[in-house]
Amino acid sequence: MNSAGMVGDASRRVMVPPAPMAFVECERRGGRCSRGGAIHKAIRLRAGIAPSSLAPTPSRPTINTEECLCFSSAGTPSPGRNPMMGQEVISQVRAAMEHDPDINLHTFPIELQLREGALVLAGEVEHISAKRKALRIAREHSGDQPVLDRLLLRTSRHRDGDGLRGAVLDSLTQEPVFHGCALLDEHLPPPDDGSDWIRVTVPQGSSTVRLDGQVNSLSHRRLAEVLTWWTAGTADVDNRLHVQPAEQDTDDELSDAIQLVLDKDPSFDGEQIHVRTRNQEVTLEGAVRSEVNRRLAAQDCWYVAGVHAVHNRLEVRP
Incomplete structure (x- = not known):
C-alpha cells in the first residue's frame, strides 16, 4: 500500500478506506450481501454512477467502484468473526473450489493471492458458472477481506x-x-x-x-x-x-429477468421452462429436448447478475 492508501497496479487502483466509513449498498449483489449471514455493504469508490439499486440523494453521493468490496457495516469485522489471513484463507477457498463440480482447477487453474489485504482471483475459466461460483466461494470463506475478481471467461473467438x-x-x-x-x-x-x-x-x-x-x-x-x-x-x-428510476431488487424481479433471457436463447423454447427464485437461488423446472440444452439453460441463469445458485430440475424429453 502506498501513501495514498491505494491497492493494486497503477491502472486498476482501489482505495482501501479507513474505519469508520460511509457505505452504500452493494450493486453487484442486489443490495444484499450474504457472506456468513453477516450484514455487509459495499463501498463504491470512483466518482461516477450511482448503484442501480439506489436512487441518489443529497445524503448519499453518487459514487461507483471498479470492484465490489464487501466490508462489515461498521468498517470492522462483524461480531464473532475473525478475519482469516495468509495461507489459511487461500487453502480453505481452494479446498471449497476443488469440491465444486462446476469448477475444474486442474484444466483451468485459478490463482489465489493476497495483495495488501485483498484476496485476488485470477485466471481463465471454462464456463460462466465457474466464474460466478468461484467468486461466491471466495467471499464466503474470506472473512471480512475484500475479494477482487480478475477471472476471465474462455472465449471461442479472439476479439478485443x-x-x-x-x-x-x-x-x-x-x-x-x-x-x-x-x-x-x-x-x-x-x-x-x-x-x-x-x-x-x-x-x-x-x-x-x-x-x-x-x-x-x-x-x-x-x-x-x-x-x-x-x-x-x-x-x-x-x-x-x-x-433510473431506482427499483427494488426482488426474487420475482430476478425470475423475470431469467425468463426473459431464456426466451432470447434460440437453443430451446423458453416457454417450456418454469423459473422460481427464492433468496436469489434459482430453480428450473420443465422440459428441454436434450441434455446439452438442459446444461445451456443452467448456464444462461448464471449469466444473469444476482444469481447465487441454480437448481436444475429440467427433464429431457426428445
Whole structure:
C-alpha cells in the first residue's frame, strides 16, 4: 500500500478506506450481501454512477467502484468473526473450489493471492458458472477481506478493442428491448434529455467490456449484460449501468429477468421452462429436448447478475 492508501497496479487502483466509513449498498449483489449471514455493504469508490439499486440523494453521493468490496457495516469485522489471513484463507477457498463440480482447477487453474489485504482471483475459466461460483466461494470463506475478481471467461473467438466493442453494439442494436435507448461508443456524449443510454467501452488489447449509462429497469440492466456476455470474444463484463428510476431488487424481479433471457436463447423454447427464485437461488423446472440444452439453460441463469445458485430440475424429453 502506498501513501495514498491505494491497492493494486497503477491502472486498476482501489482505495482501501479507513474505519469508520460511509457505505452504500452493494450493486453487484442486489443490495444484499450474504457472506456468513453477516450484514455487509459495499463501498463504491470512483466518482461516477450511482448503484442501480439506489436512487441518489443529497445524503448519499453518487459514487461507483471498479470492484465490489464487501466490508462489515461498521468498517470492522462483524461480531464473532475473525478475519482469516495468509495461507489459511487461500487453502480453505481452494479446498471449497476443488469440491465444486462446476469448477475444474486442474484444466483451468485459478490463482489465489493476497495483495495488501485483498484476496485476488485470477485466471481463465471454462464456463460462466465457474466464474460466478468461484467468486461466491471466495467471499464466503474470506472473512471480512475484500475479494477482487480478475477471472476471465474462455472465449471461442479472439476479439478485443474496437472489434469487440463494435460486436457488442451490434448485438444491443439488434435487440428490440433497446430500440429506444441511445447506444454509444466511447467517443459520443450521452443524451442531455434524461433518456436511456448505454456506452460500450473496450480498451485496445482487452476482452473486458465496460457498460456505462442509464436504463429504466433492472431487467434492462441484466439483459444488456447477458447480451454482452453472449457476444463472441467477451471475457469479462464490467456492468456500471444505472437504473433510473431506482427499483427494488426482488426474487420475482430476478425470475423475470431469467425468463426473459431464456426466451432470447434460440437453443430451446423458453416457454417450456418454469423459473422460481427464492433468496436469489434459482430453480428450473420443465422440459428441454436434450441434455446439452438442459446444461445451456443452467448456464444462461448464471449469466444473469444476482444469481447465487441454480437448481436444475429440467427433464429431457426428445
